[in-house]
Amino acid sequence: MARPLKSEEEKRSTRLPKPRVTVAERVAIENYAAEAGLTVSEFMRRRALSRPVVTNQVAKVDAQLLSELNRIGVALRSGVGNNLNQLVRDWNSGRNSRLDWAETHEHLTSALLDLQDLIGKIAEAYE
Numbered sequence: 001m002a003r004p005l006k007s008e009e010e011k012r013s014t015r016l017p018k019p020r021v022t023v024a025e026r027v028a029i030e031n032y033a034a035e036a037g038l039t040v041s042e043f044m045r046r047r048a049l050s051r052p053v054v055t056n057q058v059a060k061v062d063a064q065l066l067s068e069l070n071r072i073g074v075a076l077r078s079g080v081g082n083n084l085n086q087l088v089r090d091w092n093s094g095r096n097s098r099l100d101w102a103e104t105h106e107h108l109t110s111a112l113l114d115l116q117d118l119i120g121k122i123a124e125a126y127e
Contacts, residue, residue, distance in 0.1 A: 029044070032053075036053050068114070068118055
């Protein structure tokens with residue numbers, strides 16, 4: 001099925017005069033548009049109409065920081081998360097748990113401390 005035709009009010013058929021800018025201004029505008037993932041026309045339209053322009057800029061991540069986050073994520077997904085799920089399931093069913101609450105608590109506390117350290121490192125990196 002074909003896309004419905006736009007009404008006359010929705011069509012962008014009217015042209016504005018091209019503004020005169022310096023080479024430096026043109027480069028800056030093109031860079032801002034590229035950072036936002038927009039065409040220059042869409043970028044200028046949004047700026048002129050006071051619409052939000054959100055950049056797609058992704059923070060550069062430290063390789064060691066990323067590695068540490070992955071390590072913690074794997075630890076949580078594998079043993080600790082599975083143990084916690086089994087403990088809660090056994091508790092809710094009224095059975096005696098085959099797992100140790102204290103050991104699971106230690107794992108979760110360790111993971112939480114690791115995450116707090118990483119959050120501190122991230123905060124320092126962006127100051």
